Amino acid sequence: TTSSSSSSSSSNLLFRQLFEKESSTYTYLLADLTHPDKPALLVDPVDKTVDRDISIVEELGLKLIYAINTHVHADHVTGTGLLKSKVEGVKSMISKASNSKADLFVEHGDKIQIGNLFLEVRATPGHTAGCVTYVTGDGLDQPQPRMAFTGDALLIRGCGRTDFQGGSSSQLYKSVHSQIFSLPKDTLVYPAHDYKGFTVSTVGEEMLYNPRLTKDEETFKNIMENLQLSYPKMIDVAVPANMVCGLQDVTKDPTKPL
Amino acid sequence: TTSSSSSSSSSNLLFRQLFEKESSTYTYLLADLTHPDKPALLVDPVDKTVDRDISIVEELGLKLIYAINTHVHADHVTGTGLLKSKVEGVKSMISKASNSKADLFVEHGDKIQIGNLFLEVRATPGHTAGCVTYVTGDGLDQPQPRMAFTGDALLIRGCGRTDFQGGSSSQLYKSVHSQIFSLPKDTLVYPAHDYKGFTVSTVGEEMLYNPRLTKDEETFKNIMENLQLSYPKMIDVAVPANMVCGLQDVTKDPTKPL
Ligand SMILES: [Fe+2]
Ligand SMILES: [Fe+2]
Numbered sequence: 001t002t003s004s005s006s007s008s009s010s011s012n013l014l015f016r017q018l019f020e021k022e023s024s025t026y027t028y029l030l031a032d033l034t035h036p037d038k039p040a041l042l043v044d045p046v047d048k049t050v051d052r053d054i055s056i057v058e059e060l061g062l063k064l065i066y067a068i069n070t071h072v073h074a075d076h077v078t079g080t081g082l083l084k085s086k087v088e089g090v091k092s093m094i095s096k097a098s099n100s101k102a103d104l105f106v107e108h109g110d111k112i113q114i115g116n117l118f119l120e121v122r123a124t125p126g127h128t129a130g131c132v133t134y135v136t137g138d139g140l141d142q143p144q145p146r147m148a149f150t151g152d153a154l155l156i157r158g159c160g161r162t163d164f165q166g167g168s169s170s171q172l173y174k175s176v177h178s179q180i181f182s183l184p185k186d187t188l189v190y191p192a193h194d195y196k197g198f199t200v201s202t203v204g205e206e207m208l209y210n211p212r213l214t215k216d217e218e219t220f221k222n223i224m225e226n227l228q229l230s231y232p233k234m235i236d237v238a239v240p241a242n243m244v245c246g247l248q249d250v251t252k253d254p255t256k257p258l
Numbered sequence: 259t260t261s262s263s264s265s266s267s268s269s270n271l272l273f274r275q276l277f278e279k280e281s282s283t284y285t286y287l288l289a290d291l292t293h294p295d296k297p298a299l300l301v302d303p304v305d306k307t308v309d310r311d312i313s314i315v316e317e318l319g320l321k322l323i324y325a326i327n328t329h330v331h332a333d334h335v336t337g338t339g340l341l342k343s344k345v346e347g348v349k350s351m352i353s354k355a356s357n358s359k360a361d362l363f364v365e366h367g368d369k370i371q372i373g374n375l376f377l378e379v380r381a382t383p384g385h386t387a388g389c390v391t392y393v394t395g396d397g398l399d400q401p402q403p404r405m406a407f408t409g410d411a412l413l414i415r416g417c418g419r420t421d422f423q424g425g426s427s428s429q430l431y432k433s434v435h436s437q438i439f440s441l442p443k444d445t446l447v448y449p450a451h452d453y454k455g456f457t458v459s460t461v462g463e464e465m466l467y468n469p470r471l472t473k474d475e476e477t478f479k480n481i482m483e484n485l486q487l488s489y490p491k492m493i494d495v496a497v498p499a500n501m502v503c504g505l506q507d508v509t510k511d512p513t514k515p516l
Contacts, residue, residue, distance in 0.1 A: 016458065
């Protein structure tokens with residue numbers, strides 16, 4: 001058994017987990033309340049819930065500066081483009097390895113600063129070639145325990161599929177073991193999705209109970225090769241849209257004049 | 259604007275929020291990790307997700323002692339009866355004012371002890387006649403900020419309907435203002451439901467932004483009388499079942515011999 005608390009605390013962190021039911025996607029809001037601007041960022045916003053996200057940002061008196069994605073989602077359209085169009089000054093961000101459009105690109109080892117808080121970028125490819133995990137900073141001035149926004153690399157008692165978008169089961173196995181399971185065991189795991197109603201897990205819990213990633217690499221690869229998943233409904237719409245922050249470039253729309 | 263953290267922390271509290279998608283119900287797991295038994299309770303478990311709840315209790319090495327309800331739900335069947343049948347030693351609990359069957363009954367002012375943690379019972383009638391809010395203890399050895407499990411009395415930017423099950427808009431208004439809005443502003447509000455994907459709010463936030471309960475009592479009563487809600491689908495099944503912990507008494511089942 002694993003003993004661990006299940007919320008992170010820091011006098012400066014405001015943290016909210018938000019859920020989009022149709023795609024079972026979690027969006028995360030983080031802000032530094034001690035900074036005079038109360039700078040904030042959203043991880044994995046969904047287009048359909050952008051107005052909800054903007055209203056909570058406004059009510060809490062935050063200044064949204066970044067809208068970031070863990071990867072190019074295949075199951076929903078990102079809200080980063082809409083957020084940029086609706087809130088002044090927001091910059092979209094994604095990994096350079098995703099090959100997508102965005103205002104800013106991150107790479108393994110980068111730090112994303114929000115006031116005095118920061119997120120560390122860890123490359124965790126395997127579900128897609130450009131997947132990253134964002135981890136709150138190390139250090140006593142940062143939230144304790146640490147929080148890892150794992151996207152679809154590591155889900156609660158599961159993981160993302162590896163059969164398209166440059167996926168690779170062998171790469172995913174290495175990513176999770178070297179970049180996530182190497183974090184302190186009490187690190188909170190906040191995934192991009194959950195389909196059973198779990199909201200959070202910990203690194204220690206997943207190291208003990210993840211039915212896939214506790215196996216050896218060969219068994220893991222076998223499991224992933226035999227999932228027999230159907231082709232995702234949204235992929236042909238979501239992926240191209242998400243490559244451009246969720247908004248199709250209107251100048252390229254043949255039905256509209258330039 | 260309101261500035262507040264959004265998670266509670268205490269070295270002894272294990273806390274998990276769990277979601278049931280069909281009825282958009284939140285179940286909460288609380289446990290005292292410092293006590294040798296790791297005693298735990300579930301607030302508002304749902305029958306359909308009992309196996310998920312039992313598996314997380316087991317994996318975390320907890321001893322489930324109580325399965326408690328904030329009120330007699332009309333939209334889903336409680337999991338308390340199933341939990342009792344599947345996990346030895348679990349006691350069901352609900353307010354005496356609910357007029358339901360359970361192992362233990364609570365009244366306003368009671369304390370529910372789980373190891374060294376406790377919940378305070380506050381009567382918050384109005385959605386139903388027997389609604390209570392469970393609030394984590396006052397005191398530095400208890401989670402900070404406090405956490406209020408408000409059931410359907412206070413929802414995030416909303417509240418439960420007041421048109422059946424002994425509901426009363428005037429009573430609900432008084433309950434929320436005297437029993438919930440009187441808590442410290444940083445108290446975390448964990449409702450029984452959310453339909454927009456919010457997971458938590460605070461007393462301070464609801465005092466500022468709840469579209470119903472920030473109004474004066476007359477306006478509130480008018481809002482509640484003009485909601486024109488349809489009759490809840492599940493009520494005729496859920497209410498009788500929930501009056502007996504979600505399990506019909508098998509000895510009264512005419513199709514089965516005694
Ligand atoms: Fe994905
Ligand atoms: Fe209810």
